[in-house]
Amino acid sequence: MTTGEKSTTGYRGVSLELLTKFNIGVWDRIKVESESGDYEGVLLPRNSMADSLHIVIKLDSGYNIGVKAARIKSIEYLGRQEGHYGIREQEFPYDESKPNIFLFGTGGTIASRLDYSTGAVIPAFSPGELFGAVPELADICNLKTKKLFGIFSEDMGPEQYITLAENIYKEINNGADGIIIGHGTDTMHHTASILTFMIQNPPVPIVLAGSQRSSDRPSSDAARNLINAAIAATGPIAEVMVCMFGPTSDQYGLLHRGTRVRKMHSSYRSTFRTLGDIPLATVDVQKGVNPLRSDYRPRSTPNEEFKIIPTFSDKVMILYYYPNMQENLIRSIVEAGYEGIVIAGTGLGHINRPLYNVIRWAIGKGVHIYMTVQTLWGFVQMFVYDNGRYLMDCGIVPLANMLPETAYMKLAWALGQTRDREEVKKLMLTPINGEITERERPDSYLVLQGGLPEVKDFLLDYML
């Protein structure tokens, strides 16, 4: 936006011509005479994804409407009515007796304020802003924040992972008692697993949190997730964890081990689930962190084991197998220079016979190929059928019950360090924090089916 000149944010084509003709810009109060009716209100910016044929006016009733530019006869300028944005900052209180938590921002909006005119969400991020939005945080900890990036979670990549790992390492060494990472939810589990591999033996909790309903909504899960994350960051479990809603009800959060967690629903609040194991703990304001198991890594003081290995190869990919997959697909992947392939195979870890030759050829070319299962739950077991034995003979390495996304992150991380086949294999098969488990608890696979009488009773007693 420039001063002196009229701003026409988001307008193009016919509507832009019209605004230029009448010398009108956004935030101008205008009176429009059109064949569809006469309207008075404030000209709003237009969403750039919307068409170029309408202008948007905020009526005094607070409602917005679009008026077709071609039907507008005249626009009268009545004045200017610009929205003012500013989040009131309140100093985040410091209390010596409380733990010091460091919050990194990556671009998700865990707390925000709304621009009522455009509907845009303005993130609240500084400690002062966060205190204004979620004052409960001050009851839990002292807070420092640093905004590392401002990107959507799907745009996270190696550069961000490495920067994040380095910053976390630095702040823990500077004395932070816990780390929170505000993160978009789409790839939160990818970041959680790569941080588990990059930051080894952390002495304090590293907690990722975000929201499924943006924080500008009264029903948002953001504040509760942030408060739970702060409790987890001051808690006893020193691992990389995801902290998000347990049920969709406002009841408690779950702490998920970073290598075993996955986003399982595109929009539900309770979207994050631990797969093939049970979650680490529940967390809420009343009871704090309540571990569900004892084999977690406890909080300690920084020691020599605490280190970072911030490596990443971007020549790794996930191949989601489907019936009738053609061998030229794999050939082109290899020819494009990929060095590592994580296959999400069917059933116990299978792909079709016509691919065997190309797999053998790819491994001969030096490509590292690992097998996971697209069933997500359960182990790869390639000894059961001949086909599996043949594939292993070709050089495919089964990855037990490692989740495909976790395997992708781990292979990228491993190939960032070495290309030696045996060394990579050793890195892949040696669990760092639960990405491969020795055994599968019987209650680690629970996908309740609605409609069953016993599930009905359960839902009435415990809520969704």
Added chain:
Amino acid sequence: MSLWKTNDIDYAGIGFRCGIEIHQQLDTKQKLFCHCPVGLVDDPPDARVLRHMRPTLSEMGEYDPTALMEKKTRKEIIYEILNNRVCTYELDDSPPFPINQQAVEIGIRLALLFQCNIVDEAHISRKQYLDGSIPTGFQRTTVIGTDGWIPYKYRRIKIPQVNIEEDSCREVDNVGHNVIFRTDRLSIPLVEVITDAELYSPQEAFEVTWLLAETNRISGLVRRGIGAARQDVNVSIAGGSRVEIKGVDKISHIPALTHFEALRQKALLNLRDEIKERGISDSNYAYSTTDATANLARSPEFVGNQAVEQGGVVSAIVIKGFRGLMEKYIFPERIFADEIAGRVRVIACLDKMPNIAHRMNRMSLGIPDKEWEDIRRSLDAEDGDATIITWGPRQDVNTALEEIAIRCREAIHGVPPETRNMALNERYSDFERLLPGPDRMYPDTDHPPIEIDIERVESLREIVPDLPWDRRVTMKEMGLPDYLIDHLVTNPRYRIFLRMAGISGNPKWAAQVIVEYFTYLHRRDFGAINLSDDRLLILAQLFGDGIFHRESTLDILKAICVKDYDPQEAIDEIVPAVSEEQLDSILSEIITIENQLRDPEKRERFLMGEAMRRLRGAIPGKLIREKLSALQD
């Protein structure tokens, strides 16, 4: 002034103004933003979900007053989930699906009925509601038409907007900090028709609301029945404030509600003047509070003892200079202290009434003189100060004290802008929440703008039905009596009535068929389904041609219903062929029947009835009457 002794001039004198918002469910198959079926059910819930609402910062980084109020209530909101009526959208666990185009079309047609301009592009907005009645915390709403009007008393009542929006949940229970909502009603499409505040008496408010509802119903596109239509009534008087009485489900309640709201505002303005006379202003308004649990620990009759036993506390507040104001009448049987109690009930969730004690009721609540005076003394209360005592869980009592102080301070300025709901007596209203600020609307980023094509509007304009006021003129010109007109204005068969009236040349007969006989056949389960429009038109033709007479109409209709006859078949069966000779012999027989009736009028009625029964409408009554009188002479 009582409602029934006031006239429009009295209301003009106090500057009475009223505007109406009428909400009515649209008759669509599915909900507005998802594909759930519409319809309320009484089945037990399949699951429950617990949520809380958190106020969001407004544009200026402030909280909306309503939002803050709802935060103070700390409500645990439980939604009863019905698997066959709601999906993850209503639970706020999925984004909206594209808007229901059937609802948009109905919206356009209704907006055209109200003479609106139709917007070129509809934008979905979010209107914040933090009471939990909508799980998202906001209602999705969009304006479809603007600048409409309806004619009323030789003037035009402006309809600035006609909106389409989603309905909220049904409240099942609301006790203490727990509120339970049922979700079946949630997201049913509604039309919202808004008038300007141009109605100048309760009677006008009533009549215009009726007219709005009539117009909606004429469309045949809205749902009817209990709860399908609800009104918000905005009332203010000169010097007062806009107060919204929400969710009035019967139009007949509007005159009393608006009248008593005007009275309440007048009383609050009088209270304001008295406070001013006492020299109390914002700058010197003062109060003090204290814990009084110990003071009342030895009073066995004290009504708050149970709360204290359960771990609660008793607190007292003294408002400087407010003595005697608590007992000022606001409604005929309600005093200012009741206004305060309403706030405490809603915001502090102390909902076991009575929830406050003051000078007038403290004896009956078991607070003896000595304790009362002790408490007042501990707060340095002087003669001119008012005291209020409240009890309950500590946190709630603290909220209550705050609210009492706030409500008394508001009295300095007169009428606080509030949303209220109808009291049980259907005349007064109770506090529901503070009136939301203007900034609670913001664009919905989940739904793209909806272009409304001009051709679409024009094609819908062609099928706009004639309007209630025009229908009334038409029927008046036909000479129909008012009671039939009232029924026919919104009758779904109005158009077929018009054609029957034209074909038969007898509007009154046609009106009788559509209004009276249809009702009769419905009530007695005759299955009016066989009365197709085509059959009705043929029947009108036959009636016009004199094939049968008024008297046999109902029997013919019954035969059509029961036996699925065509009109001619029914007439053939019902109406006997009677020759002139047969008629004369029947009538001669009738007048010889012995009876005791001496009164000539009664006697004639008896003879007519007997003749009609035997002739079953084969002969018009007029002819029978002529013949009977000729025979007797």
